[in-house]
Amino acid sequence: AQSVAQPEDQVNVAEGNPLTVKCTYSVSGNPYLFWYVQYPNRGLQFLLKYITGDNLVKGSYGFEAEFNKSQTSFHLKKPSALVSDSALYFCAVRLNSGYSTLTFGKGTMLLVSP
Amino acid sequence: DAGVIQSPRHEVTEMGQEVTLRCKPISGHNSLFWYRQTMMRGLELLIYFNNNVPIDDSGMPEDRFSAKMPNASFSTLKIQPSEPRDSAVYFCASSSNSGGANTEAFFGQGTRLTVV
Numbered sequence: 001a002q003s004v005a006q007p008e009d010q011v012n013v014a015e016g017n018p019l020t021v022k023c024t025y026s027v028s029g030n031p032y033l034f035w036y037v038q039y040p041n042r043g044l045q046f047l048l049k050y051i052t053g054d055n056l057v058k059g060s061y062g063f064e065a066e067f068n069k070s071q072t073s074f075h076l077k078k079p080s081a082l083v084s085d086s087a088l089y090f091c092a093v094r095l096n097s098g099y100s101t102l103t104f105g106k107g108t109m110l111l112v113s114p
Numbered sequence: 115d116a117g118v119i120q121s122p123r124h125e126v127t128e129m130g131q132e133v134t135l136r137c138k139p140i141s142g143h144n145s146l147f148w149y150r151q152t153m154m155r156g157l158e159l160l161i162y163f164n165n166n167v168p169i170d171d172s173g174m175p176e177d178r179f180s181a182k183m184p185n186a187s188f189s190t191l192k193i194q195p196s197e198p199r200d201s202a203v204y205f206c207a208s209s210s211n212s213g214g215a216n217t218e219a220f221f222g223q224g225t226r227l228t229v230v
Contacts, residue, residue: 034218043118043205043221044157090157094216099162099169102147102209102219106156 002027004091006105013081014113021076021108023091033074034092035065038107044090050074051096061085081112118222120206126228132194135225138187139208147219148181148191149205157205163189164211196229203227 003026013019025031032051036044048059055067065076074091088107094100119138127133139146148160162170166183174181178197183189193200203226209219 032216043223046218049218099164100216101159101162101170104157
């Protein structure tokens with residue numbers, strides 16, 4: 001079985017400061033890893049993904065994430081937070097091939113204060 | 115492409131009534147997911163189709179829930195009879211399996227279901 005853990009229900013950061021939203025995963029095989037963002041009353045929007053290759057992946061809106069195989073982590077980062085980044089963030093995992101469901105973490109609310 | 119299209123956007127129904135939620139995946143995608151989101155339980159996978167065939171329905175809560183995918187461009191999620199605890203936002207998502215590799219999923223805007 002595959003699973004995702006997002007240990008923080010909420011992350012608070014001041015605008016202009018760097019942010020990190022944590023994610024660890026468990027999967028039997030090679031993972032595809034994803035980050036999604038959800039704004040109020042909206043669907044989930046794809047931010048970035050790790051498939052293979054460079055462990056640091058860059059995505060939309062200045063976000064990036066670092067894949068760490070030994071720690072089974074895929075933390076989301078941004079060098080300088082914006083108030084408009086405030087939203088609910090989900091980490092997700094699926095196997096990179098075959099019939100594999102897409103499993104999400106419970107989500108982390110990011111609050112960026114002015 | 116218009117993305118994943120769900121209908122209706124909002125549904126209010128009385129307990130005991132049948133509810134049908136609809137989803138049109140992105141053209142060319144061969145995987146489809148139904149998720150339910152609530153404050154208490156977060157985002158739960160209900161069912162996963164690949165090439166119109168249900169692969170994993172272990173998340174379907176009980177016999178009151180059923181899902182179909184009669185063709186590659188349409189899926190339904192039906193609740194009969196509906197109960198107040200079914201109130202949630204239901205999302206449909208689609209992705210492709212290209213050359214054996216799974217890609218990211220794209221989500222619809224969701225259907226907010228309220229059962230009174």
